[in-house]
Amino acid sequence: MPELPEVETTRRGIAAHLVGRRIEGAVVRNAALRWRIPPHLGRMVRGLVVRDIERRGKYLLVRCEPGTLILHLGMSGSLRVLPVGTPAEKHDHFDLILDSGMLMRLRDPRRFGAVLWEAGDPLKHPLLRDLGPEPLTGALTGKWLFRQTRNRSAAIKQVLMDGHLVVGVGNIYANEALFRAGINPKTPARRVGLSRYEQLAEAIRRTLRAAIRAGGSSLRDFVKSDGTPGYFQQQYQVYERAGEPCLRCGTPIRRIRQGQRSTFYCPRCQK
DNA sequence: AATCTTTCCTGCCGGC
DNA sequence: TGCCGGCAGGAAAGAT
Structure with a gap:
């Protein structure tokens, strides 16, 4: 399971490829993750520019303007950045298509992960709202x-x-x-x-x-x-x-x- | 085939 | 009695 160190490493890894890029669309091959991927996600994110990738606990926040893509890797999820056109394999459920000719792909065999969209402040999302302090900063005492x-x-x-x-x-x-x-x-x-x-x-x-x-x-x-x-x-x-x-x-x-x-x-x- | 994995949800419990 | 927080157990899917 990706614990916090894996999620943080993933955040740094994808940030280099995503920040500043325009999103051209999304591909949902299997929406049945822990919660159903929103049906019109592709339409909602098309044309948005990624401003930053943040992390709150084990949630990754792909901050756009406006709105935020909230990702969780569950127990078996992983993210990769690959050239557009790379064939999807069995458990590759979700792609975010970028204007750089690359895509970010979510693979999650056990499907306990999540892909959500939050139009407002993601930190006020019900899943994130009541989380405890971050252990890496001085927030945890x-x-x-x-x-x-x-x-x-x-x-x-x-x-x-x-x-x-x-x-x-x-x-x-x-x-x-x-x-x-x-x-x-x-x-x-x-x-x-x-x-x-x-x-x-x-x-x-x-x-x-x-x-x-x-x-x-x-x-x-x-x-x-x-x-x-x-x-x-x-x-x-x-x-x-x-x-x-x-x-x-x-x-x-x-x-x-x-x-x-x-x-x-x-x-x-x-x- | 039971076990292992994370997190949210449900239902139960005791305290007030 | 009803409400509340805390707590245990269950559920989701796939690999082994």
């Missing part, structure tokens, strides 16, 4: 995490993946950030103190920044925006390392289930 979790009895690992608390922390990075902060993933969120939340906010920021620096973490079917294949696998500290020694203390990494998701942690370093 330990104090915020502390205050928002005072009456949350669920495990910190699960609460951390709630996009209303903080965006962009999926299963992989929740595991990694909790390890770096030395917090046991099973701890009820309300039992974690302010100073530990300060450490956690910093751990989230560092973990995500490191992943972006490494080119985004990997999914085998993820492809960079220019069409060159794949991200390399990142070296995780706990994720997918069940039974292997903790890199800090040597204790075997433990794997448990939390809310039908795999959690990996060091029982000695994370209390």
Whole structure:
């Protein structure tokens, strides 16, 4: 799944090809994504110039004048920029045709992604309106995490993946950030103190920044925006390392289930 | 063939 | 009693 680092890397990749270009149209081969692609999207975007590509959480915002194309990659989505005329393959559901002779193509085998149009302020769109702070900027603070979790009895690992608390922390990075902060993933969120939340906010920021620096973490079917294949696998500290020694203390990494998701942690370093 | 993946939605629960 | 936030579980599709 593209987590925030992949989405940010994709944003940078497509921005170079899209910003300043005029949109000549759109091709919808399969509108049945998570939500139906608006029927007359092509007509609405034709002639518009792309002003900027922004990111809010894992949503990509293709800002035009007027209006914004909102994209989400779901669990298996990827964007590529290719020459017009490149044959579409099985899961290539959507193209945005540019005046440069290129097109931006969305491939999404599992179709949990989204292509939406917002005529007004995209940040006021219902899907984006209530999202938590961005973890890479100063917007995410330990104090915020502390205050928002005072009456949350669920495990910190699960609460951390709630996009209303903080965006962009999926299963992989929740595991990694909790390890770096030395917090046991099973701890009820309300039992974690302010100073530990300060450490956690910093751990989230560092973990995500490191992943972006490494080119985004990997999914085998993820492809960079220019069409060159794949991200390399990142070296995780706990994720997918069940039974292997903790890199800090040597204790075997433990794997448990939390809310039908795999959690990996060091029982000695994370209390 | 059960499992794995993200996010939104539904329905239930306890507290007030 | 009704409302509210929190929480668990379910659903979507495809690869393996």
